Amino acid sequence: xxxxxxxxTNLLDGSHHADSADSAFTFEGNWQDFARIALPNLLLTIVxxxxxxxxATARERRYLWSRTRFxxxxxxxxxxxxxxxxxxxxxxxxxxxxxxxxSFVSQAxxxxxxxxxxxxxxxxxxxxxxxxxxxxxxxxxxxxxxRTRWRGIRGGSDSKGFAFGLSYMWKTAVGWLPLGLLLPWSxxxxxxxxxxxxxxxxxxxxxxxxxxxxxxxxLLFYLAPFVLFVGGxxxxxxxxxxxxGIGGENGVALGGLVGLIGLVLFFYLGLGLIAVAFYAKFYRxxxxxxxxxxxxxxxxxxxxxxVKLLLxxxxxxxxxxxxxxxxxxxxxxxxxxxxxxxSGEILLDELTQSRTRTAGHGEGLLxxxxxxxx
Amino acid sequence: xxxxxxxxxxxxxxxxxxxxxxxxxxxxxxxxVLHAPTARAEFAVDDLQFADTRPGQMIYRRKSQPDFRLIxxxxxxxxxAARLPRPSTYGRWIDRLxxxxxxxxxxVASAAAVALFLTxxxxxxxxxxxxxxxxxxxxxxxxxxxxxxxxxxxxxALAKLLAKVDPADNAQDKVxxxxxxMDMVNAVALPGGQVLLFDGLVxxxxxxxxxxxxxxxxxxxxxxxxxxxxxxxxxGMSILLAGADSGVTNGVFGLAAMGYSRDAEREAxxxxxxxxxxSAISPLxxxxxxxxxxxxxxxSEDGPAVLGWLASHPSAGERAQAYRAAAxxxxxxxxxxxxxxxxxxxxxxxxDPDVAEFDFF
Numbered sequence: 218x219x220x221x222x223x224x225x226t227n228l229l230d231g232s233h234h235a236d237s238a239d240s241a242f243t244f245e246g247n248w249q250d251f252a253r254i255a256l257p258n259l260l261l262t263i264v265x266x267x268x269x270x271x272x273a274t275a276r277e278r279r280y281l282w283s284r285t286r287f288x289x290x291x292x293x294x295x296x297x298x299x300x301x302x303x304x305x306x307x308x309x310x311x312x313x314x315x316x317x318x319x320s321f322v323s324q325a326x327x328x329x330x331x332x333x334x335x336x337x338x339x340x341x342x343x344x345x346x347x348x349x350x351x352x353x354x355x356x357x358x359x360x361x362x363x364r365t366r367w368r369g370i371r372g373g374s375d376s377k378g379f380a381f382g383l384s385y386m387w388k389t390a391v392g393w394l395p396l397g398l399l400l401p402w403s404x405x406x407x408x409x410x411x412x413x414x415x416x417x418x419x420x421x422x423x424x425x426x427x428x429x430x431x432x433x434x435x436l437l438f439y440l441a442p443f444v445l446f447v448g449g450x451x452x453x454x455x456x457x458x459x460x461x462g463i464g465g466e467n468g469v470a471l472g473g474l475v476g477l478i479g480l481v482l483f484f485y486l487g488l489g490l491i492a493v494a495f496y497a498k499f500y501r502x503x504x505x506x507x508x509x510x511x512x513x514x515x516x517x518x519x520x521x522x523x524v525k526l527l528l529x530x531x532x533x534x535x536x537x538x539x540x541x542x543x544x545x546x547x548x549x550x551x552x553x554x555x556x557x558x559x560s561g562e563i564l565l566d567e568l569t570q571s572r573t574r575t576a577g578h579g580e581g582l583l584x585x586x587x588x589x590x591x
Numbered sequence: 592x593x594x595x596x597x598x599x600x601x602x603x604x605x606x607x608x609x610x611x612x613x614x615x616x617x618x619x620x621x622x623x624v625l626h627a628p629t630a631r632a633e634f635a636v637d638d639l640q641f642a643d644t645r646p647g648q649m650i651y652r653r654k655s656q657p658d659f660r661l662i663x664x665x666x667x668x669x670x671x672a673a674r675l676p677r678p679s680t681y682g683r684w685i686d687r688l689x690x691x692x693x694x695x696x697x698x699v700a701s702a703a704a705v706a707l708f709l710t711x712x713x714x715x716x717x718x719x720x721x722x723x724x725x726x727x728x729x730x731x732x733x734x735x736x737x738x739x740x741x742x743x744x745x746x747x748a749l750a751k752l753l754a755k756v757d758p759a760d761n762a763q764d765k766v767x768x769x770x771x772x773m774d775m776v777n778a779v780a781l782p783g784g785q786v787l788l789f790d791g792l793v794x795x796x797x798x799x800x801x802x803x804x805x806x807x808x809x810x811x812x813x814x815x816x817x818x819x820x821x822x823x824x825x826x827g828m829s830i831l832l833a834g835a836d837s838g839v840t841n842g843v844f845g846l847a848a849m850g851y852s853r854d855a856e857r858e859a860x861x862x863x864x865x866x867x868x869x870s871a872i873s874p875l876x877x878x879x880x881x882x883x884x885x886x887x888x889x890x891s892e893d894g895p896a897v898l899g900w901l902a903s904h905p906s907a908g909e910r911a912q913a914y915r916a917a918a919x920x921x922x923x924x925x926x927x928x929x930x931x932x933x934x935x936x937x938x939x940x941x942x943d944p945d946v947a948e949f950d951f952f
Binding site for chain 1: 603642643681693695705735947
């Protein structure tokens with residue numbers, strides 16, 4: 218059979234890790250080819266006032282998926298622009314119009330003097346958006362798996378995500394309640410819940426990540442303000458001293474100001490860096506805790522890798538005056554596929570077609586809320 | 592001519608992940624046969640649908656079996672290539688038109704749509720029947736939650752003032768004016784021919800002529816159909832900014848903040864001056880009002896012209912001048928309201944025991 222694999226058994230053992238050329242996930246695309254897709258997409262999206270973006274997304278994904286090899290076969294993106302567009306329209310009609318109506322009624326009630334009722338209605342509308350945000354996260358992942366094919370087989374989920382929406386609401390709320398201290402728990406728990414409802418072919422994913430693994434990193438958020446504040450005060454003090462050395466009294470003010478600006482920058486950059494460090498750890502932990510049949514996954518991007526990715530994104534966008542935005546999906550996909558690993562064994566004989574139902578429409582909900590899938 | 596031949600092919604049957612590698616036999620007409628040591632399939636060329644391209648490969652699925660994947664080398668014989676469905680690049684419409692032509696057509700259509708969208712409020716607003724506007728206004732604000740002040744003397748004084756700046760005869764068309772129990776120096780024209788002076792404005796007024804000027808201005812907005820235009824414009828903005836603020840308005844505050852164009856403000860001012868001239872009301876009161884506003888906002892008559900140009904309202908200084916210029920020197924204007932009537936207006940909200948407070952939260 219092809220590529221030297223035995224007829225029904227496909228061994229992916231540790232030896233694949235030793236040789237990176239033989240990684241389970243390989244990305245074979247290049248940015249020049251992607252530009253031939255992304256730049257016409259940009260043009261068409263502009264001249265259609267954004268409507269083409271659904272078809273643009275489908276084209277990009279067809280390219281990215283088809284240039285990604287898992288073991289010995291490429292992925293295929295089987296989604297279409299039309300179904301993404303349909304998803305968007307469905308969301309607009311099912312949720313956008315009612316939301317519009319509810320906020321109209323709520324304003325009218327307030328204007329008539331029923332403040333409590335009007336406000337309650339407004340809060341209700343916000344709560345339903347919160348709920349639908351959770352449903353949307355679930356359905357985006359389900360949609361992507363159901364449109365991803367490998368050797369003709371696709372993924373999916375038997376759940377429609379409505380129960381997950383409720384979990385998302387209460388777990389996120391509980392996560393924030395004790396000063397946000399339980400957020401690592403709510404994030405890991407929601408990841409586990411979401412992935413455990415997904416499947417590829419006949420087999421479900423399993424995820425059992427624990428918050429303990431990421432909690433130490435999360436505590437940096439609480440420690441950081443103190444460290445940054447003390448560091449900032451020292452910096453401001455040094456700035457004032459330096460200013461005094463250069464220009465007496467006026468120098469002190471100037472030096473203090475420079476120190477203060479340094480403090481603010483330091484604060485934001487510091488918090489940003491902690492967020493990146495946390496997410497880097499979170500992804501390593503959670504992808505590492507996710508399994509499918511006998512396959513184990515791992516994601517080996519360090520904090521530094523993420524910082525390089527994000528800095529690269531920022532520089533690319535700034536120096537191309539925004540055109541670089543069209544290449545971010547390429548960069549992110551490549552980053553993801555470069556660092557994603559899998560090890561274990563797949564029995565091709567038992568990998569049969571998924572029996573999950575597929576929705577005929579795309580990521581409408583998610584599109585409307587503008588979130589990422591993973 | 593016998594065009595039948597065979598070429599290497601791989602396929603997945605869509606039921607399992609097993610790959611079948613063998614040959615594709617084409618009979619030169621409509622029939623295809625896939626043959627491999629592991630499997631065999633037979634179907635019509637027309638059953639195939641384009642799915643994807645890869646470097647050096649074309650991928651097709653079958654209409655009758657959407658999970659089926661056939662992988663063929665991209666450099667297949669032209670005879671077969673012509674029979675197979677064409678690969679799709681941008682999407683059906685654009686593939687048919689070509690990228691350049693499609694982009695040009697879309698650009699023209701989009702520009703037309705944008706132009707229509709931007710100009711619609713201006714030409715659509717005045718064409719919306721007044722009856723509809725009244726219904727929209729009633730739906731938006733209703734009776735204002737009992738926040739309109741009423742006393743017999745005050746109502747009579749306001750009706751007298753309104754009659755002078757709004758000459759409509761039949762009650763159906765008449766502008767409905769009221770004084771809202773709200774401590775702000777402001778006045779609004781609301782959808783549905785309703786004009787509200789805020790109590791704050793009434794109480795700071797130094798003459799009834801001042802109130803006549805402001806009332807005339809707001810009536811001008813109603814009569815020139817500016818309100819519907821502004822409402823449509825705000826509706827359009829909220830569609831554009833959908834998500835940021837999807838509500839039609841932010842309640843009364845949204846309506847109060849709803850901007851008119853500078854031209855609309857001028858038209859409303861001109862309307863007010865014309866009505867005041869007809870009813871022999873001195874425009875100097877309104878001039879004083881705008882002069883005071885100019886002082887307060889420190890954009891005096893010789894303030895920076897740039898600010899006046901940027902702000903949606905003509906600068907208060909400019910407007911004070913326009914009102915002052917409209918005044919005649921002789922004969923002297925009679926007072927528009929008696930002192931008692933003016934006092935009744937000013938104390939109307941304080942005297943009304945039933946009026947609701949204007950607190951939203």
